[in-house]
Amino acid sequence: AKLDQVKAKGFIQCGVSQGLPGFSNPDDKGNWTGLDVDFCRAVAAAVFGDTTKVKFTPLSAKDRFTALQSGDIDVLSRNTTWTISRDTSLGLNFTGVTYYDGQGFMIRKDKKVNSALELSGASVCTQTGTTTEQNVADFFRANNMQYEVIAFATADETIKAYDSGRCDVYTTDRSGLAAERLKLTNPDDHIVLPEIISKEPLGPVVSHGDDQWFDIVKWALFAQVNAEELGITSKNVDEMLKSTNPEIKRLVGTEGKFGEGLGLGNDWAFQIVKLVGNYGEMYDRNVGPDTPLKLARGTNALWTKGGLQYAPPIR
Amino acid sequence: MSLTFDDGTFIRAQMQTPLPPPRRNVGVIGWVRQNLFSSISNGVLTILGILLVAWILPPLLRFLLIDAVWTGDNREACLGAQVGACWPFIKAKFAQLIYGFYPSGERWRVDLVFFLGVALLVPLLVLSWPHKRLNSFLFFVAYPILAFILLTGGNIGASNFLLGHFGLMQMVAGDASVAGLRLGFWLDFLITTALCVAVAYLIGRLATGSGRGAATMTAYVFAGLGAITLLWDVDFGLERVETRQWGGLLVTLVIAVTGIVASMPLGIALALGRRSKMPIVRLLSVIFIEFWRGVPLITVLFFATYMLPLFLPVGVNPDGLLRALVGVALFTAAYIAEVVRGGLQAIPKGQYEGAMAMGLTWSQMMRLIILPQALTLVIPGIVNSFISLFKDTTLVLIVSIFDFLGQLRAAFTDPNWATPVTLYTGFAFAGIVYFIFCFGMSRYSLFVERRLNTSHRH
Amino acid sequence: MTEAHSIVPSDELPAVHTPPGREVAVELVGVHKWYGEFHVLKDINLKVKRGERIVICGPSGSGKSTMIRCINRLEEHQQGSIVVDGVELTNDLKRIDEIRREVGMCFQHFNLFPHLTILENCTLAPIWVRKMPKKDAEELAMHFLKKVKIPEQAGKFPGQLSGGQQQRVAIARALCMKPKIMLFDEPTSALDPEMVKEVLETMVSLAEEGMTMLCVTHEMGFARQVANRVIFMDAGQIIESNEPNAFFSNPQHERTKLFLSQILH
Amino acid sequence: MTEAHSIVPSDELPAVHTPPGREVAVELVGVHKWYGEFHVLKDINLKVKRGERIVICGPSGSGKSTMIRCINRLEEHQQGSIVVDGVELTNDLKRIDEIRREVGMCFQHFNLFPHLTILENCTLAPIWVRKMPKKDAEELAMHFLKKVKIPEQAGKFPGQLSGGQQQRVAIARALCMKPKIMLFDEPTSALDPEMVKEVLETMVSLAEEGMTMLCVTHEMGFARQVANRVIFMDAGQIIESNEPNAFFSNPQHERTKLFLSQILH
Amino acid sequence: MNDPKVRSIVLQVVALVLVIVLGWMFIDNARENLAAQKIATGFGFMENTAGFGISQTLVSYSETSTYGRAFLVGILNTLLVAVIGIFFATIIGFLVGIGRLSKNFVIRLICSCYVELLRNLPPLFQILFWYLAVLSAMPNPRQSISIFGEAFISNRGIVVPRPLFGDGTGLVLWTFGFAVLATVLLGAWGRQRREETGRPFPMLWIGLGLIVGLPLIAMIVTGFPITFEKPELKGFNFVGGMRVIPEFVALTVGLATYTAAFIAENVRAGITSVSHGQTEAANSLGLRSGYTMRLVVIPQAMRVIIPPLTSQYLNLTKNSSLAVAVGYPDLVAVFAGTTLNQTGQAIEIIAITMGVYLVISIITSVIMNTYNKRVALVER
Ligand SMILES: Nc1ncnc2c1ncn2[C@@H]1O[C@H](COP(=O)(O)OP(=O)(O)OP(=O)(O)O)[C@@H](O)[C@H]1O
Ligand SMILES: Nc1ncnc2c1ncn2[C@@H]1O[C@H](COP(=O)(O)OP(=O)(O)OP(=O)(O)O)[C@@H](O)[C@H]1O
Ligand SMILES: [Mg+2]
Ligand SMILES: [Mg+2]
Numbered sequence A: 001a002k003l004d005q006v007k008a009k010g011f012i013q014c015g016v017s018q019g020l021p022g023f024s025n026p027d028d029k030g031n032w033t034g035l036d037v038d039f040c041r042a043v044a045a046a047v048f049g050d051t052t053k054v055k056f057t058p059l060s061a062k063d064r065f066t067a068l069q070s071g072d073i074d075v076l077s078r079n080t081t082w083t084i085s086r087d088t089s090l091g092l093n094f095t096g097v098t099y100y101d102g103q104g105f106m107i108r109k110d111k112k113v114n115s116a117l118e119l120s121g122a123s124v125c126t127q128t129g130t131t132t133e134q135n136v137a138d139f140f141r142a143n144n145m146q147y148e149v150i151a152f153a154t155a156d157e158t159i160k161a162y163d164s165g166r167c168d169v170y171t172t173d174r175s176g177l178a179a180e181r182l183k184l185t186n187p188d189d190h191i192v193l194p195e196i197i198s199k200e201p202l203g204p205v206v207s208h209g210d211d212q213w214f215d216i217v218k219w220a221l222f223a224q225v226n227a228e229e230l231g232i233t234s235k236n237v238d239e240m241l242k243s244t245n246p247e248i249k250r251l252v253g254t255e256g257k258f259g260e261g262l263g264l265g266n267d268w269a270f271q272i273v274k275l276v277g278n279y280g281e282m283y284d285r286n287v288g289p290d291t292p293l294k295l296a297r298g299t300n301a302l303w304t305k306g307g308l309q310y311a312p313p314i315r
Numbered sequence B: 001m002s003l004t005f006d007d008g009t010f011i012r013a014q015m016q017t018p019l020p021p022p023r024r025n026v027g028v029i030g031w032v033r034q035n036l037f038s039s040i041s042n043g044v045l046t047i048l049g050i051l052l053v054a055w056i057l058p059p060l061l062r063f064l065l066i067d068a069v070w071t072g073d074n075r076e077a078c079l080g081a082q083v084g085a086c087w088p089f090i091k092a093k094f095a096q097l098i099y100g101f102y103p104s105g106e107r108w109r110v111d112l113v114f115f116l117g118v119a120l121l122v123p124l125l126v127l128s129w130p131h132k133r134l135n136s137f138l139f140f141v142a143y144p145i146l147a148f149i150l151l152t153g154g155n156i157g158a159s160n161f162l163l164g165h166f167g168l169m170q171m172v173a174g175d176a177s178v179a180g181l182r183l184g185f186w187l188d189f190l191i192t193t194a195l196c197v198a199v200a201y202l203i204g205r206l207a208t209g210s211g212r213g214a215a216t217m218t219a220y221v222f223a224g225l226g227a228i229t230l231l232w233d234v235d236f237g238l239e240r241v242e243t244r245q246w247g248g249l250l251v252t253l254v255i256a257v258t259g260i261v262a263s264m265p266l267g268i269a270l271a272l273g274r275r276s277k278m279p280i281v282r283l284l285s286v287i288f289i290e291f292w293r294g295v296p297l298i299t300v301l302f303f304a305t306y307m308l309p310l311f312l313p314v315g316v317n318p319d320g321l322l323r324a325l326v327g328v329a330l331f332t333a334a335y336i337a338e339v340v341r342g343g344l345q346a347i348p349k350g351q352y353e354g355a356m357a358m359g360l361t362w363s364q365m366m367r368l369i370i371l372p373q374a375l376t377l378v379i380p381g382i383v384n385s386f387i388s389l390f391k392d393t394t395l396v397l398i399v400s401i402f403d404f405l406g407q408l409r410a411a412f413t414d415p416n417w418a419t420p421v422t423l424y425t426g427f428a429f430a431g432i433v434y435f436i437f438c439f440g441m442s443r444y445s446l447f448v449e450r451r452l453n454t455s456h457r458h
Numbered sequence C, D: 001m002t003e004a005h006s007i008v009p010s011d012e013l014p015a016v017h018t019p020p021g022r023e024v025a026v027e028l029v030g031v032h033k034w035y036g037e038f039h040v041l042k043d044i045n046l047k048v049k050r051g052e053r054i055v056i057c058g059p060s061g062s063g064k065s066t067m068i069r070c071i072n073r074l075e076e077h078q079q080g081s082i083v084v085d086g087v088e089l090t091n092d093l094k095r096i097d098e099i100r101r102e103v104g105m106c107f108q109h110f111n112l113f114p115h116l117t118i119l120e121n122c123t124l125a126p127i128w129v130r131k132m133p134k135k136d137a138e139e140l141a142m143h144f145l146k147k148v149k150i151p152e153q154a155g156k157f158p159g160q161l162s163g164g165q166q167q168r169v170a171i172a173r174a175l176c177m178k179p180k181i182m183l184f185d186e187p188t189s190a191l192d193p194e195m196v197k198e199v200l201e202t203m204v205s206l207a208e209e210g211m212t213m214l215c216v217t218h219e220m221g222f223a224r225q226v227a228n229r230v231i232f233m234d235a236g237q238i239i240e241s242n243e244p245n246a247f248f249s250n251p252q253h254e255r256t257k258l259f260l261s262q263i264l265h
Numbered sequence E: 001m002n003d004p005k006v007r008s009i010v011l012q013v014v015a016l017v018l019v020i021v022l023g024w025m026f027i028d029n030a031r032e033n034l035a036a037q038k039i040a041t042g043f044g045f046m047e048n049t050a051g052f053g054i055s056q057t058l059v060s061y062s063e064t065s066t067y068g069r070a071f072l073v074g075i076l077n078t079l080l081v082a083v084i085g086i087f088f089a090t091i092i093g094f095l096v097g098i099g100r101l102s103k104n105f106v107i108r109l110i111c112s113c114y115v116e117l118l119r120n121l122p123p124l125f126q127i128l129f130w131y132l133a134v135l136s137a138m139p140n141p142r143q144s145i146s147i148f149g150e151a152f153i154s155n156r157g158i159v160v161p162r163p164l165f166g167d168g169t170g171l172v173l174w175t176f177g178f179a180v181l182a183t184v185l186l187g188a189w190g191r192q193r194r195e196e197t198g199r200p201f202p203m204l205w206i207g208l209g210l211i212v213g214l215p216l217i218a219m220i221v222t223g224f225p226i227t228f229e230k231p232e233l234k235g236f237n238f239v240g241g242m243r244v245i246p247e248f249v250a251l252t253v254g255l256a257t258y259t260a261a262f263i264a265e266n267v268r269a270g271i272t273s274v275s276h277g278q279t280e281a282a283n284s285l286g287l288r289s290g291y292t293m294r295l296v297v298i299p300q301a302m303r304v305i306i307p308p309l310t311s312q313y314l315n316l317t318k319n320s321s322l323a324v325a326v327g328y329p330d331l332v333a334v335f336a337g338t339t340l341n342q343t344g345q346a347i348e349i350i351a352i353t354m355g356v357y358l359v360i361s362i363i364t365s366v367i368m369n370t371y372n373k374r375v376a377l378v379e380r
Helices: A002-009 A035-048 A064-069 A084-089 A132-142 A155-163 A174-181 A211-230 A246-252 A258-262 A268-275 A279-286 B028-035 B040-066 B087-099 B104-125 B132-152 B169-173 B183-208 B212-233 B248-274 B279-294 B297-311 B320-346 B349-357 B362-377 B379-399 B404-412 B422-452 C064-071 C093-102 C118-128 C134-147 C163-176 C193-208 C220-226 C244-249 C254-263 D064-071 D093-102 D118-128 D134-147 D163-176 D193-208 D220-226 D244-249 D254-263 E004-037 E067-099 E105-119 E123-137 E169-197 E203-222 E246-273 E276-284 E289-326 E331-343 E346-375
Strands: A012-017 A054-059 A092-094 A099-101 A103-108 A122-127 A147-152 A169-173 A190-192 A200-202 A205-207 B002-004 B010-012 C024-035 C038-049 C053-057 C079-084 C103-106 C181-185 C212-216 C229-234 C237-242 D024-035 D038-049 D053-057 D079-084 D103-106 D181-185 D212-216 D229-234 D237-242 E145-147 E151-154 E157-160 E162-165 E226-229 E232-234 E237-239 E242-244
Touching: A002 A035, A002 A211, A012 A035, A012 A064, A035 A054, A035 A211, A035 A268, A035 A279, A054 A064, A064 A092, A064 A205, A084 A092, A099 A174, A103 A132, A103 A174, A122 A132, A122 A155, A132 A147, A132 A169, A147 A155, A147 E289, A147 E331, A155 A169, A155 A174, A155 E123, A155 E289, A169 A174, A174 A190, A205 A211, A211 A246, A211 A258, A211 A268, A211 A279, A246 A268, A258 A268, B040 B422, B040 E105, B087 B104, B087 B248, B087 B404, B087 B422, B104 B132, B104 B248, B132 B212, B132 B248, B183 B212, B183 E004, B248 B279, B248 B320, B248 B362, B248 B379, B248 B404, B279 B320, B279 E004, B279 E289, B279 E346, B297 B320, B297 B379, B297 E004, B297 E289, B297 E331, B297 E346, B320 B362, B320 B379, B320 E289, B349 B362, B349 D103, B362 B379, B362 D118, B379 B404, B379 B422, B379 E246, B379 E289, B404 B422, B422 E105, B422 E123, C024 C064, C024 C212, C038 C064, C038 C212, C038 C237, C053 C064, C053 C220, C064 C079, C064 C181, C064 C212, C093 C103, C103 C163, C103 E276, C118 C134, C118 C163, C118 E289, C134 C163, C163 C181, C163 C193, C193 C212, C193 C220, C193 D254, C220 C244, C229 C244, C229 C254, C237 C244, C237 C254, D024 D064, D024 D212, D038 D064, D038 D212, D038 D237, D053 D064, D053 D220, D064 D079, D064 D181, D064 D212, D093 D103, D103 D163, D118 D134, D118 D163, D134 D163, D163 D181, D163 D193, D193 D212, D193 D220, D220 D244, D229 D244, D229 D254, D237 D244, D237 D254, E067 E105, E067 E246, E067 E289, E067 E331, E067 E346, E105 E246, E123 E246, E123 E289, E157 E246, E169 E203, E246 E289, E276 E289, E289 E331, E289 E346, E331 E346
Parallel strands: A012 A054, A122 A147, A122 A169, C053 C212, C053 C229, C103 C181, C181 C212, D053 D212, D053 D229, D103 D181, D181 D212
Antiparallel strands: A092 A205, A099 A200, A103 A169, A103 A190, B002 B010, B010 C237, C024 C038, C024 C079, C229 C237, D024 D038, D024 D079, D229 D237, E145 E151, E151 E157, E157 E242, E162 E226, E232 E237
């Protein structure tokens, strides 16, 4: 089974993106950081109790699935949109949603546009991706608007072209908009329009055929979300071991033997929270308001706070 | 001094001694006159040229030096209205740009490889340095083997040779191993060697009457191959570093150097093939050359990544870097072949005849007479190809290999350094690095060209 | 210059006009030349009258070619003055072009244009320099090609001719500009004995028409037959200058004697 | 072949061995050759004895070079047989290599290797073909360079030598293989008169040592002095073959008479 | 057995057998692999709706067009860049190459710097430089530079009026065609007259007059059937008219100047390979330096220049695949990029792309080789 292979290897091979600010990018020391990366570390924490036992493979959009199919990587945590065709026809399983994203527009304030529906005739800068260009085309066609699209290979050139006035609007996933905004000469002169023209639930993927491994990856995320819901953080998790709240006890492993079902130790969730943190911590650390990206929780808030992050209970 | 008669008769009585030349055209003014303002149109051109320089240089200097930011820890330092290059960004990412994701504890291995490379290359490049033979051997044979062991960690765990693929060896040897070396592999290797030697002997016998030469050649090749594999298979206790973790300048140099070294012999062979009198050999060479020359390197690398695995037996999945290396080498070889062909065409027939008349064999003639001259003639073309190759290494990003530029692009995605000038700074720095290497090659080739030119040295 | 547009009516060349006061075709006074530090020409003094035919000889490397090349400014001299056809050679490009139009040159290595046919080689300069209509230029070229006995080669390329034929084309090409002065640099080197004869015959016939000629050659037969004066050079200097009979029968200078003794073996 | 490894001990070359039954060095019987449709050599019959010295002359394009080049198979003949040193020339590569080792050739255009020094030019073949140790080869090369009087040029490159010096290097290079037969193709074309003399002197001294020589040349002085036989070719055929005195004083064929009359002007 | 013929036959047979065995192995493996991975193959996808927009289309195209149409658009865009880039690269390359041999020190220095700088920097940087430099130099559409109110230059590109053809256009076009023909014929006659009489013929002016004048007269006669759709600033952008987009300009300029640096080196090598004697001979005939260059040196240098020049043309064409960096929709961006991303049919798409480039390259090679044969020297 995958778990045994991974244990034998001594590390998890995790596919990440080749560089997406806040999700997976190398930091000054050459370590991969970001939301997607931290999730891989969470899985490593669950399996090994050690976040360093993970190796990263940067993958392009084109070879990410092949890498998974061929077993080069154990888990793919690389902003991959969950769609039915990918879930069913590629021999893969999506394990959950680490980030609810959607394609949006950014525009200069002085254009005095408040809605994407006023964009008729605009020039649109975008990065070639799997669906970005199609989404724009569909949106403008559905609303009977004219447009001109200029598609670049990388985000860096796209934002430069937009900044220099080549385009009226810049479109990409909203997380991307926040990241690229940092590179604008005057970030405050630009606004993000309210419309979201596509649903982009991004989540980790594993390959078909090993349900145990599928469960481990799935529940690693659920454990983080549950931890946030229960108020368990990496700072207070040690105290939480003494908690009497049965829900907390089940999560940190002081009650029940839920780890066994996954083939792991019963402290699996404890390790995740201890070493990586709960979902909120992970979010805030990588993309939250205190980071340069300054992304509000929005749809990624807990269901209790009006967002979509909801995890089945541990019991 | 001399006798001159009315009828034009003249006899010199005393020979003149050579005098030093007059110093008329020396001095700054003389030089300026002659070189800059020798005519009106020349003067106009001179002034236009100076204006052009005055137009380009100042903004460049301002961005790179005057307005540049020199210290800081994150993006905050480089924000602002009139900011030039953001050098702290480069400083923060410098190690990555050189080593990629190579584990920081193991970077001494890369340093050692760099150091050895320079130490062996410099005496090779200095034409007057003695011991060229030993030096070439060290650089072209010993160094690559050593570099391979150092960079990857060696201990490749050789398991399958030719027969192994057909599942034949397992039965005989199983998984037994001695001192970490798998017996199955080595048995397989020996049998394959014997088979190949035999085949070579047969072919040689058919073609030239005596198969001994071909057989010993093959035996030597296999012995070399075996020795190298053996070395690579030994466990030196170095940590294994996958090529995936390599990156930055390291990858750029590995690809460029391997590409250059591998494409030369291949290109020469192709050029000779294209000029061969044997129609099939010629046709194959032409097809090969025109194919590789006709398609963009991007698609070649695409091919290597997405399609090559399809053409190989199931389960054989060569390393990504290796695929890129092969692609780059074949691509460059096609260009080199065309350049070399040009050189071969320029060698007068008399040189061939001179060599033949002395009783040299074909290979001696090529090696000793024709190729040295042809290659010297086309040094500029070869270096042009190398410069292109060096710059084209950036395309390996497609194969998920982070070369120098790829690593830079990855660094751009760090939100901690996302500023309006990050991109320009990065590209300016990369531009300088690429320029240094390419310009070095171009100048060195000029120097060699002059040195090897034996025709007009008085 | 004035008769540039007239075509040759008969087989005869028009006689060379000698404007008054211009009876000196070429005059070199105290000419020195250096190649870098190397002193090639040392104090050359030479006066060539119109219609005179001068043969220059001397050992290899003595500066014969260099001197000839200075006369139409293919090389620059550093000291002294050279006056050709009444015009002094300076850096003035206009004047140099003017002089080159009047001075024909026939190179040691022919220097034919390999990408042009023989006819085109000959008509190139008349058309572009003399602005002669193409038809006239071709007629003129054929006239001279006939004179050097290779009219049938007009359509071929230089690469298709034998050495001797190329040599003759070079002469015809120079003549097509109807120069007042002709410079020949070893016009018979690298030729077969039979060819040598033909080329020399061509030159003799030119000489008979009264053209001013300076010719570097070692064909002593030619010198005897045609030259008004023989000049012997060595080490960048004119050693001896005399009329042919005296030169051959009674050389004065030691160096000349030695040289002649080796040639006439 | 057997003495390939011995070095020359003194200034003298070893006497040429003549194995019994091999007194004929070169024999051409009914040789024909075509270039495409062009019949260059027509029924050539020639027998050269060991130690014989033959001069070949004739007008340009008569096939002299072609014939010489057939003898060491730089050109292929289509009909007839050529036997060199007892070996018949066929397509067999081994044999051709064997013959080329025994036949030295000195080209009309020298064909020196410009990227090698003079010494390297001379030692190349002894080292790679005769497998001689480098030191011995160099000694041998210096021996012959001395013989042609240019030992001081050994370290230079061909491009730095004058034509006459290059010519002599070409001779020395051929001799370093210690060939039994030497072929010379116009060894004095394109040379200065002073140089011609030097080259011919070298050849005379070789001839005196008894080497078999075939030499294309128009230097009749050389023919008179050295040759055993003079062959006159025209239009691809041997027109006349005679010993020198008879050839010059009393040519038989009309064509020969015409040719000689033009040379001896 | 020592016969070279036998030898060469054996060698060739061995080579052929090797190639066939290798090829067979490849094909066999591919068959097996394809079957095993159930990868969809076939070119049916070319008929599917593309569903994405393209910023520059030389033939009509919209989001509802097929992938096949997008493919065609990509090819045409690539060809456009290649042809125009080659044209300018050749001109600049020759000028700089000749400039490197100039007598003027400053010109020589500038040309050397040009070559060393542009040749040794990656083309990607240069294209980006031009793109961002061009963009930053241009005003936004509202402040666009207006040329007589007809054409506008802004950071959206250069917009010019688009001709709309009404009734009677045929006549105007015919007269235009006639004028061109007449000019060509007249030119030929003029050249002939020049050769015959030596008098020059003012071809430029007469030709211009003909080509502009005749259609103008025809227009007046037919009452101006050709109207122009003037571009207008509407909302964000200009509407109507024809537009040259900045991506195209930057890519073409970048590629042309980059390739020109290589061409310049080839040209220099070619010129220096023409022996000095040729220049001297031309000079001694009285030809001025301009004529000498044009009539004697360049024609001979061409022999040396053409083979590497062909390589450079191929390189320029292939480097046009860098287009995607500046958002120009060339073949690789549109087809091997967006289309590949959307359909995932890597094998077919990469194979087709390689095929297209191969065909373009081979056509270029054939044309250049034909020309090369024509300028080859005739020798014995
Ligand atoms: N460009 C040059 N630079 C330096 N030295 C030169 C140059 N050209 C010629 N020389 C030298 O100038 C001297 C005279 O050369 P020149 O060609 O005039 O000789 P020459 O008398 O014509 O000899 P030959 O009979 O061999 O043609 C020679 O010693 C030669 O080496
Ligand atoms: N490769 C070839 N193809 C066709 N014809 C050739 C070829 N080589 C030589 N010829 C012709 O063969 C004839 C004999 O040439 P060859 O070189 O033997 O003459 P030669 O007697 O040596 O003359 P020269 O004294 O000028 O050297 C000439 O007419 C020549 O044009
Ligand atoms: Mg001379
Ligand atoms: Mg000959």
